[in-house]
Amino acid sequence: MKFLILTGKRILTVLCCLVCGILAVMIAFHGVEAIRASSNKRLIPIYCVKTDEKKIAFSFDAAWGNEETQTLIDILNKYNVKTTFFVVGAWVDKYPQSVKALVDVGHEVCNHSNTHPHMPKLARTEMTAQLTDCNNKIKNVTGTSPLLFRPPYGDYNNALIETVKSSNMYCIQWDVDSLDWRNPTPNDMITRVTTQVKPGSIVLFHNGAKNTPAALPKIIETLQGRGYQIVPVSQLIYKENYAVDNTGMQVKTS
Numbered sequence: 711m712k713f714l715i716l717t718g719k720r721i722l723t724v725l726c727c728l729v730c731g732i733l734a735v736m737i738a739f740h741g742v743e744a745i746r747a748s749s750n751k752r753l754i755p756i757y758c759v760k761t762d763e764k765k766i767a768f769s770f771d772a773a774w775g776n777e778e779t780q781t782l783i784d785i786l787n788k789y790n791v792k793t794t795f796f797v798v799g800a801w802v803d804k805y806p807q808s809v810k811a812l813v814d815v816g817h818e819v820c821n822h823s824n825t826h827p828h829m830p831k832l833a834r835t836e837m838t839a840q841l842t843d844c845n846n847k848i849k850n851v852t853g854t855s856p857l858l859f860r861p862p863y864g865d866y867n868n869a870l871i872e873t874v875k876s877s878n879m880y881c882i883q884w885d886v887d888s889l890d891w892r893n894p895t896p897n898d899m900i901t902r903v904t905t906q907v908k909p910g911s912i913v914l915f916h917n918g919a920k921n922t923p924a925a926l927p928k929i930i931e932t933l934q935g936r937g938y939q940i941v942p943v944s945q946l947i948y949k950e951n952y953a954v955d956n957t958g959m960q961v962k963t964s
Contacts, residue, residue, distance in 0.1 A: 786817070786926075830865055888915050
C-alpha cells in the first residue's frame with residue numbers, strides 16, 4: 711500500500727492551486743455581475759444642459775390639431791425667436807404646408823414618432839420603423855432629416871434610447887413643463903415657466919393648447935428681459951464628448 715506523503719513543498723503547491731481556483735471563481739463571478747449591472751443601467755434622455763450661458767430652448771409638440779400653429783409662428787417671429795417643433799408623421803401627412811411654414815422662417819422640425827405610440831411597448835424593429843417613417847416624411851417636405859427625437863408621452867426605456875442613438879439621433883425630453891395641455895390660465899402658465907427656467911433649460915409647449923398663444927408673448931418678454939437667449943434645441947445640446955447624469959442633465963466631458 712502506498713501512502714501519499716505531503717511534504718512542506720507539496721502542501722504549499724496544493725494551497726496555491728486552491729487559492730488560484732478560488733480567485734478564478736471570484737473574478738468570473740464579479741465579471742458576470744459587472745456585465746449584468748451594465749446591462750441594467752438606466753439610460754436617460756437629455757432633459758436639460760449644464761451651461762454657464764443664459765441660453766435656453768423652447769419646444770412645441772405637434773401631434774393632433776393645427777389651429778394655433780400659424781399664430782405661434784407669428785408670435786415667435788415678432789420676437790425673433792427660433793424654436794424646435796417635434797411633429798408626428800401623421801401630422802406631417804395632414805399639414806405639410808404648416809411644416810414648410812415652420813422651416814421657412816427658421817424653426818427646426820424634428821421627430822415625435824410616426825403614429826404617437828407608447829414606444830417602450832414596441833419591439834426594436836417597430837421603434838426603428840417609427841423613427842424612419844417620420845424622418846422620411848419630414849425630409850420629403852423640408853429636405854432635411856431630423857437630428858432630434860422626442861418620445862410620445864415622454865415614455866421611454868433603454869431599448870428606445872439605444873435605438874435612437876443607433877439612428878444617429880438624440881433623445882430629448884424637457885425640464886420645464888408649461889402644462890399648457892391642461893389649459894391653465896395664461897398668467898398661471900407665465901408664472902410656472904418663468905419661475906422654473908434656468909440656464910440650459912428645455913421648455914415644453916404644445917402647438918394645439920388654447921392658452922399658449924396668450925401666454926407666450928409675456929413669457930418671451932420676461933425671459934429676454936432677464937438676458938436669456940432662446941434657441942432651437944439642437945443649438946443648445948452638446949453633440950459629442952458629453953454625458954447625461956441621473957437627473958437628465960447633459961454635461962460636457964471635455
